[in-house]
Amino acid sequence: MALLKARRLDYPFISEQVEALRAGQFVLVSGLVYTARDRIHKHLFDGGKSPVDLKNAALYHCGPVVIRKDSDWVVRAAGPTTSLREEPYLPRIVKEHGIRVIMGKGSMGKVTEGACKAGGCVYLHAVGGAAQVLAEKVVAVKGLYFGEEFGLAEAMWVLELKDFPAIVAIDSKGHNLLRRVKSASLRMGRKLMKSSDPFIP
Amino acid sequence: MKNHVQWESSLFELIRRTSVDLPCDIEQGLRRACKTEKKASRARWVMETLLENVQKARDLDAPLCQDTGSLIFYFQVPVGFDTNALVSATRLAVARATRLGYLRQNTIDSVSGAACQTNVAYGAPTFYFEQCARGTVDVRLLMKGGGCENVGRQYSLPDESLGAGRDLEGVRRCVLDAVISAQGNGCAPGILGVCIGGDRATGYECSKSQFLRKLDDKSPVKILARLEDRLMKEAKALEIGPMGLGGNTALLGVKIGSMSRVPASFFVTVSYMCWAFRRRGALLTARGGFQKWLY
Numbered sequence: 001m002a003l004l005k006a007r008r009l010d011y012p013f014i015s016e017q018v019e020a021l022r023a024g025q026f027v028l029v030s031g032l033v034y035t036a037r038d039r040i041h042k043h044l045f046d047g048g049k050s051p052v053d054l055k056n057a058a059l060y061h062c063g064p065v066v067i068r069k070d071s072d073w074v075v076r077a078a079g080p081t082t083s084l085r086e087e088p089y090l091p092r093i094v095k096e097h098g099i100r101v102i103m104g105k106g107s108m109g110k111v112t113e114g115a116c117k118a119g120g121c122v123y124l125h126a127v128g129g130a131a132q133v134l135a136e137k138v139v140a141v142k143g144l145y146f147g148e149e150f151g152l153a154e155a156m157w158v159l160e161l162k163d164f165p166a167i168v169a170i171d172s173k174g175h176n177l178l179r180r181v182k183s184a185s186l187r188m189g190r191k192l193m194k195s196s197d198p199f200i201p
Numbered sequence: 202m203k204n205h206v207q208w209e210s211s212l213f214e215l216i217r218r219t220s221v222d223l224p225c226d227i228e229q230g231l232r233r234a235c236k237t238e239k240k241a242s243r244a245r246w247v248m249e250t251l252l253e254n255v256q257k258a259r260d261l262d263a264p265l266c267q268d269t270g271s272l273i274f275y276f277q278v279p280v281g282f283d284t285n286a287l288v289s290a291t292r293l294a295v296a297r298a299t300r301l302g303y304l305r306q307n308t309i310d311s312v313s314g315a316a317c318q319t320n321v322a323y324g325a326p327t328f329y330f331e332q333c334a335r336g337t338v339d340v341r342l343l344m345k346g347g348g349c350e351n352v353g354r355q356y357s358l359p360d361e362s363l364g365a366g367r368d369l370e371g372v373r374r375c376v377l378d379a380v381i382s383a384q385g386n387g388c389a390p391g392i393l394g395v396c397i398g399g400d401r402a403t404g405y406e407c408s409k410s411q412f413l414r415k416l417d418d419k420s421p422v423k424i425l426a427r428l429e430d431r432l433m434k435e436a437k438a439l440e441i442g443p444m445g446l447g448g449n450t451a452l453l454g455v456k457i458g459s460m461s462r463v464p465a466s467f468f469v470t471v472s473y474m475c476w477a478f479r480r481r482g483a484l485l486t487a488r489g490g491f492q493k494w495l496y
Contacts, residue, residue: 077302128348128385131266133257181447
């Protein structure tokens with residue numbers, strides 16, 4: 001594969017390492033991350049306790065397919081889910097828990113840019129739908145919280161990653177790669193909608 | 202219905218294959234699109250990752266995407282066929298596919314928030330039946346994830362903000378707006394299913410049924426085929442690219458269909474299907490035996 005130049009991001013996620021990342025860069029993440037999606041975000045936002053210390057941690061927006069094999073959990077498929085749904089919750093969670101890395105997919109807006117800037121945090125964009133390529137980067141399932149309460153897709157899984165690939169979509173300065181792409185597409189869209197070349201049967 | 206076991210087994214195989222094995226037309230579309238992206242670009246990296254994922258899912262016999270989506274079954278059955286029994290055989294097959302990890306526990310009670318263990322509940326899966334004057338059963342399955350379902354849109358023309366009137370130029374503007382609004386969020390490069398006309402409900406049904414078309418086909422209605430082509434070119438010019446990270450490939454295809462409407466309504470409905478385009482079909486005998494794959 002014609003690879004982009006890769007930066008490394010290894011657990012524990014120390015501030016120098018995170019803050020050195022810039023929007024648009026390609027990173028490989030290794031170490032512990034915690035999955036969290038709609039239910040976990042709402043729980044933490046509402047002041048619910050986290051079962052683990054999330055200081056300097058990574059939250060991964062992912063609801064994996066995990067099945068029980070004997071006494072072990074086996075990840076059958078795991079890719080990112082749409083992060084935008086969690087945006088309203090993020091500033092408070094990032095601030096109160098000291099999150100350093102958010103991983104997911106799709107565009108995020110000003111609220112997340114602000115949370116990243118304030119918290120020295122980054123938002124990493126993984127390839128949506130690439131559940132097998134990304135499941136392979138999960139080398140161990142280290143724990144499960146809220147499995148009963150929220151169901152297995154909404155639970156908090158503790159995953160150990162090895163070389164999980166992603167693009168820095170928002171850096172700790174608040175630069176937003178997908179916003180740049182969107183602005184350019186809006187400009188082009190206005191051009192295409194000008195009535196100089198209407199579609200006529 | 203006799204041969205319950207055989208029906209369940211054929212339908213299970215349809216679900217399994219839909220979840221793990223991307224149809225050939227879509228894979229070829231991804232390959233063609235990959236070549237148009239610059240080497241060592243983010244877009245190229247995404248496209249190569251998608252193709253790698255397609256191969257891995259097939260080899261590992263594991264879901265292409267962890268969001269195994271909502272399941273939509275389209276059945277064409279012989280006249281007088283017992284569809285109730287077909288529904289119960291399908292439900293059994295869905296429950297087994299969930300137990301074995303081909304489907305995620307992906308069905309939530311909208312009031313209590315409880316997750317369903319089997320993916321069999323009111324409204325899940327979805328069934329469409331049609332009777333046909335022939336002896337075989339044609340079954341097609343779409344598995345449509347939530348990420349792409351969320352970026353679908355419906356417009357009511359005229360739409361002043363888009364300068365969209367009640368004509369095909371208006372339709373073009375709506376579809377362009379849908380692509381721009383979606384950015385990469387529906388897991389681009391996606392395929393658009395568009396319905397011109399219909400009502401609020403049938404518009405979405407018709408737009409989704411466009412996904413049953415092969416990626417490389419053209420609308421048999423000449424003017425719609427022309428509109429499909431034009432929209433493909435314009436989507437490329439937006440440079441949204443795979444995953445909205447920039448690049449050439451925002452879409453793999455645009456499929457437009459139409460329905461009649463009442464004079465007062467003119468809806469344009471756009472459904473978005475992600476690159477992990479899980480769509481398979483099979484021809485089964487009237488006893489549930491497997492005859493051939495349709496995709």
